[in-house]
Amino acid sequence: MEMIGHGGKEIVEKVMSKDAAIKRVAELKAAKAKTLDVRLQLATEIIDIAYGFFSPLEGFMTKADVEAVCNNMTLADGKTVWSIPIVYDISSEELEKSGIKQYDEVLLSYTGNPFAIFDITDIFTLDTKEVAMKVYGTTEDKHPGVKRTYQYQDKFLGGKITLLNPPKINEPFTRFWLTPKQMRERFKEKGWEMIINHQTRNVPHTGHEWLMKGAYLGAYGSMMVDKPRGGVLVNAIIGSKRPGDYIDEAIILCQEAQGTNGYFREDTFLTTCSLWDMRYAGPREAIFHACLRTNLGCTHHMFGRDHAGVGTYYDPYDAHRIFNKVPEGSLRIKPIFNLDWWFCPVCDEVTYMGFCGHKDKKASFSGTLIRSIIQDGVKPPRRIFRPEVFDMIMECAEKYGFGNAFVTEDYLKNRQPVFTIGQLK
Numbered sequence: 001m002e003m004i005g006h007g008g009k010e011i012v013e014k015v016m017s018k019d020a021a022i023k024r025v026a027e028l029k030a031a032k033a034k035t036l037d038v039r040l041q042l043a044t045e046i047i048d049i050a051y052g053f054f055s056p057l058e059g060f061m062t063k064a065d066v067e068a069v070c071n072n073m074t075l076a077d078g079k080t081v082w083s084i085p086i087v088y089d090i091s092s093e094e095l096e097k098s099g100i101k102q103y104d105e106v107l108l109s110y111t112g113n114p115f116a117i118f119d120i121t122d123i124f125t126l127d128t129k130e131v132a133m134k135v136y137g138t139t140e141d142k143h144p145g146v147k148r149t150y151q152y153q154d155k156f157l158g159g160k161i162t163l164l165n166p167p168k169i170n171e172p173f174t175r176f177w178l179t180p181k182q183m184r185e186r187f188k189e190k191g192w193e194m195i196i197n198h199q200t201r202n203v204p205h206t207g208h209e210w211l212m213k214g215a216y217l218g219a220y221g222s223m224m225v226d227k228p229r230g231g232v233l234v235n236a237i238i239g240s241k242r243p244g245d246y247i248d249e250a251i252i253l254c255q256e257a258q259g260t261n262g263y264f265r266e267d268t269f270l271t272t273c274s275l276w277d278m279r280y281a282g283p284r285e286a287i288f289h290a291c292l293r294t295n296l297g298c299t300h301h302m303f304g305r306d307h308a309g310v311g312t313y314y315d316p317y318d319a320h321r322i323f324n325k326v327p328e329g330s331l332r333i334k335p336i337f338n339l340d341w342w343f344c345p346v347c348d349e350v351t352y353m354g355f356c357g358h359k360d361k362k363a364s365f366s367g368t369l370i371r372s373i374i375q376d377g378v379k380p381p382r383r384i385f386r387p388e389v390f391d392m393i394m395e396c397a398e399k400y401g402f403g404n405a406f407v408t409e410d411y412l413k414n415r416q417p418v419f420t421i422g423q424l425k
């Protein structure tokens with residue numbers, strides 16, 4: 001099966017077999033290899049790198065890569081489009097204490113268990129203000145991506161990663177987490193040759209449902225009845241959360257509920273999740289999502305209004321326009337640009353900016369409106385929320401959200417982790 005990812009390179013899993021990993025860890029320990037314990041943020045990206053979600057990246061970026069990403073939106077090769085730095089940060093104190101030098105082979109651990117090997121090829125510093133300005137278009141730390149950038153420690157390590165100890169993905173995410181290879185195998189089983197990705201961090205109201213259906217028709221509509229089939233892939237982003245976001249469990253289970261309750265046929269719909277901490281980089285994040293979903297084997301990617309934006313930092317359609325700025329042929333995925341969808345009481349249906357002319361009558365699916373519906377817990381009209389989806393939100397709030405469908409401090413502190421790294425034995 002073709003496993004060509006972003007940049008035209010074969011997707012390579014850098015995951016050692018268990019026996020080889022046990023042996024390697026023993027050797028490294030005997031050789032008194034240097035060690036570092038990584039935090040969740042880094043562990044997540046190590047998993048992504050090792051399974052090819054970030055292909056062609058095989059490790060954390062060197063300074064040359066970060067500079068090229070910031071200045072030209074490519075990797076250091078000057079050709080491969082890449083929009084967001086993927087970096088390993090460390091404090092000067094920790095670096096000094098560890099004694100790590102360039103070309104060291106470092107044993108990384110997570111939550112006390114052996115996790116990965118890190119071949120250090122570059123140790124460097126960055127001007128985080130400059131990175132923020134170039135990637136996010138602002139230096140204000142109110143922007144969550146900028147805040148994350150400013151929170152980096154003062155030194156950075158670049159080099160390749162090999163995973164020693166695969167993650168255990170915990171319930172209810174287990175069946176939704178598919179590696180790029182597994183994802184492509186699943187598409188093959190389904191007979192899909194055209195895969196339209198829907199990026200989400202929401203529970204779906206009917207506006208989202210129609211967005212997906214519109215994209216499906218847009219991409220699939222011209223195909224003949226006896227031609228190969230295609231489908232919509234919901235790929236939910238699971239990662240660091242902010243208070244007020246939907247809880248991860250509700251996002252994934254409510255997306256799935258659209259399929260299990262027949263609003264999409266099983267053979268045209270699939271719900272999955274990938275691990276990524278949203279950076280809210282708007283247009284640059286849209287490019288990143290295109291690369292990520294190319295690696296998952298998707299052929300089309302939906303980009304909505306204010307895709308991956310935050311506050312008023314980006315024009316709602318900047319994330320569409322940026323695709324005109326990348327060289328033709330540098331992305332192996334076709335963007336589908338979604339305009340606004342809303343409920344119109346005159347049309348008496350969910351309709352689309354391109355159709356409905358009752359401009360002042362529309363009831364848009366504003367976040368505030370949807371939020372107040374959910375917080376009231378009173379079942380809304382089925383034109384706004386499918387009843388089974390709404391029931392699932394309430395169920396998830398009870399089961400996973402400590403009574404709330406939105407992230408609270410309680411949830412952040414007490415939720416079960418999405419993945420764990422066990423003992424290597």
Ligand SMILES: [Zn+2]
Nearest residue numbers: 344347356358
């Ligand atoms: Zn109308």
